Amino acid sequence: MEDLVNAVVEMMEDDALALAKKYLQAGTPPLQVVEAYKEALKIIGQRFEKGTYFVPELILAGEMMNTASDVIKPYLSSEEGKGGGKIGKFLLGTVEGDIHDIGKGMAAMLMDINGFEVKDLGVDVPAKRFVEEAAQFQPDIIGLSGLLTLSYDSMKQVVQALKDAGMRDKVKVIIGGGQMDAHACAYVGADAWVIDAVAGIKYALEWVGK
Amino acid sequence: MIEGWENMSSDQRQEVFLAKWASGEGIEFAGDSAKAAYRYRAGLISDAAKLKKTPDRAPVVILSTFAPTMLYGCPAKKAMYDPDALGKVWVDFARDYDADTTGNPAMVMNGPPLDILGYELYKWPGHGLKDDQGYQFLEKPYMNAEDYDHFISDPTDYWLRVWFPRTHGALKGLGLMPPVYGTMELPAAGPWLATLGAPPVQEALKALMDAGKASFEWINKLLPYMGAILGAGYPMYAGGFAKAPFDVLGDSFRGTGELMMDLYRRPQKVLEAVDRIVPLMVGLGSSMAMANNNPLVFIPLHKGADGFMSNPQFEKFYWPTLRKVIVGLAEKGCVPLCFVEGAYNQRLEYLADLPKGECVFIFDRTDMGEARRVLGGKSCIGGGFPVSLIMTGTPKDVEEETKKLLDRAAGDGGYILSIGCAMDDARQDTLKAFIEAGKKYGKY
Numbered sequence: 072m073e074d075l076v077n078a079v080v081e082m083m084e085d086d087a088l089a090l091a092k093k094y095l096q097a098g099t100p101p102l103q104v105v106e107a108y109k110e111a112l113k114i115i116g117q118r119f120e121k122g123t124y125f126v127p128e129l130i131l132a133g134e135m136m137n138t139a140s141d142v143i144k145p146y147l148s149s150e151e152g153k154g155g156g157k158i159g160k161f162l163l164g165t166v167e168g169d170i171h172d173i174g175k176g177m178a179a180m181l182m183d184i185n186g187f188e189v190k191d192l193g194v195d196v197p198a199k200r201f202v203e204e205a206a207q208f209q210p211d212i213i214g215l216s217g218l219l220t221l222s223y224d225s226m227k228q229v230v231q232a233l234k235d236a237g238m239r240d241k242v243k244v245i246i247g248g249g250q251m252d253a254h255a256c257a258y259v260g261a262d263a264w265v266i267d268a269v270a271g272i273k274y275a276l277e278w279v280g281k
Numbered sequence: 282m283i284e285g286w287e288n289m290s291s292d293q294r295q296e297v298f299l300a301k302w303a304s305g306e307g308i309e310f311a312g313d314s315a316k317a318a319y320r321y322r323a324g325l326i327s328d329a330a331k332l333k334k335t336p337d338r339a340p341v342v343i344l345s346t347f348a349p350t351m352l353y354g355c356p357a358k359k360a361m362y363d364p365d366a367l368g369k370v371w372v373d374f375a376r377d378y379d380a381d382t383t384g385n386p387a388m389v390m391n392g393p394p395l396d397i398l399g400y401e402l403y404k405w406p407g408h409g410l411k412d413d414q415g416y417q418f419l420e421k422p423y424m425n426a427e428d429y430d431h432f433i434s435d436p437t438d439y440w441l442r443v444w445f446p447r448t449h450g451a452l453k454g455l456g457l458m459p460p461v462y463g464t465m466e467l468p469a470a471g472p473w474l475a476t477l478g479a480p481p482v483q484e485a486l487k488a489l490m491d492a493g494k495a496s497f498e499w500i501n502k503l504l505p506y507m508g509a510i511l512g513a514g515y516p517m518y519a520g521g522f523a524k525a526p527f528d529v530l531g532d533s534f535r536g537t538g539e540l541m542m543d544l545y546r547r548p549q550k551v552l553e554a555v556d557r558i559v560p561l562m563v564g565l566g567s568s569m570a571m572a573n574n575n576p577l578v579f580i581p582l583h584k585g586a587d588g589f590m591s592n593p594q595f596e597k598f599y600w601p602t603l604r605k606v607i608v609g610l611a612e613k614g615c616v617p618l619c620f621v622e623g624a625y626n627q628r629l630e631y632l633a634d635l636p637k638g639e640c641v642f643i644f645d646r647t648d649m650g651e652a653r654r655v656l657g658g659k660s661c662i663g664g665g666f667p668v669s670l671i672m673t674g675t676p677k678d679v680e681e682e683t684k685k686l687l688d689r690a691a692g693d694g695g696y697i698l699s700i701g702c703a704m705d706d707a708r709q710d711t712l713k714a715f716i717e718a719g720k721k722y723g724k725y
Binding site for chain 1 (some may be wrong): 409411414415417418537541542544588589591594622624645646667668669670672673674702704705706
């Protein structure tokens with residue numbers, strides 16, 4: 072299915088969907104089609120790292136992935152539909168006081184296609200809720216998103232709340248947003264800071280040993 | 282207008298407009314020393330921008346939204362609903378912090394008309410945000426993919442009859458209005474006017490009347506404070522406002538996700554749409570600048586930053602129309618002041634492709650040494666100071682970092698010392714340390 076892999080990688084949205092449908096209708100095992108998409112995403116990821124692909128390709132790849140999963144789903148048995156093993160759990164949200172969600176959305180999507188089970192708490196999420204959800208979801212990594220400088224304090228509160236709940240040592244905390252840097256990271260008490268979602272994936276994969 | 286304007290080059294027009302602004306004509310100064318101080322400060326900006334003369338020192342410019350009000354304990358909600366509170370704080374801020382410019386408090390949007398119009402493009406205190414939070418943009422795809430042709434053929438008609446009803450709750454009735462063009466001939470004028478009488482359209486028009494009235498009252502209360510800021514000797518860093526056409530389309534119409542996919546799905550439509558926006562932005566920025574008698578046109582840049590798109594995409598979709606806006610504003614004698622949000626480390630060579638000394642670039646996360654290397658002698662640069670240090674550092678950290686930044690970026694002129702962020706919050710000790718260090722170490 073090299074043609075399908077290529078179509079996804081080269082952002083030929085219509086061709087990719089037509090090919091996926093063609094293979095499924097011809098009786099190709101659906102998991103093989105899923106594999107082709109995964110292969111394509113791997114190559115797309117490599118192009119990100121090399122700096123030839125950026126946000127447009129990332130968003131379009133996510134969109135192609137969503138459309139494909141709708142098409143593939145009816146062909147999967149209930150067992151197959153459950154999805155393969157996840158490599159880790161990622162809890163994220165935009166911190167209290169901040170309602171920006173574009174960067175967070177991209178981080179959620181990228182983490183998902185890289186094999187993480189993702190729980191997105193939305194925007195303007197108070198520290199208390201991060202801790203409650205973390206206690207339930209048991210994430211490996213908590214991602215705190217924020218565009219505004221006021222988010223530094225909100226992020227710091229989340230880290231403090233995790234400490235108070237005795238959970239800080241069990242999770243990695245990563246902060247992301249346009250004004251994050253080493254000063255902000257030290258202030259917040261996070262493990263890492265990033266200004267784009269792709270950089271965040273690298274940390275996440277490293278932390279879960281992939 | 283100015284004698285000989287018709288035959289002047291962009292460079293000459295900018296010189297004339299800057300000189301007119303820097304002279305302080307029309308301002309009632311508190312005294313001769315305030316007048317001299319105004320001229321000195323505006324002169325620093327003019328000299329830095331035009332690259333023809335080394336200023337006495339690098340001007341210190343603080344870009345801000347709610348930082349001044351927050352510093353004086355005036356919550357954002359009060360600032361948006363009480364013009365006297367807002368005005369007083371900005372007067373105090375200009376005097377107490379003593380930077381070389383202030384923002385224009387009129388650009389801190391006031392709340393009452395937003396309430397009347399049911400404005401949906403932002404959340405603001407009392408409308409989805411707490412009282413002490415500054416307004417925040419709410420990006421959504423307000424324009425559908427199938428709307429491109431309408432937008433391209435007639436952006437104003439689209440703006441009035443489709444976009445307004447989708448983004449302003451009280452203006453839904455404008456969607457019922459036919460195009461205005463019927464008014465040129467009687468057979469079509471009657472039907473057009475008749476629809477204006479329909480109750481939903483009347484309600485929308487009334488909302489516009491009321492919002493206009495509220496804004497007019499607001500600005501009349503604010504004007505004496507603006508006069509006091511100028512009269513105390515502090516010029517304002519923005520006379521007008523404009524945006525890169527790609528950002529207009531992405532921020533307020535298509536939304537980031539949809540627009541980024543459009544680059545693959547309908548690239549030609551994107552190109553036509555951004556081209557159509559160019560004259561709208563030149564007209565917007567220059568008319569505001571003229572009205573305010575201040576040539577500086579503030580242009581915040583968003584979606585062309587490193588990481589958003591590749592250089593070939595930037596070169597195709599983002600830069601050509603931004604360049605046209607910059608050149609178009611300069612032709613009107615305005616000085617575009619691009620606030621380059623995010624990092625532009627991969628894009629500096631593009632910015633270098635402009636006539637000398639006609640545009641200012643204030644950077645956020647771009648490497649300032651590189652910016653100086655690539656743009657030095659071509660365009661005035663500025664910014665580069667991390668806001669994180671203002672928020673979390675000590676005054677001593679800030680002083681040292683300011684000195685380092687000036688060493689790296691100030692060159693022999695053509696630099697404006699600034700924090701790489703339009704601040705909605707700040708801290709007193711570090712912000713003062715920044716401004717003082719700037720004046721101390723920024724001498725040429």
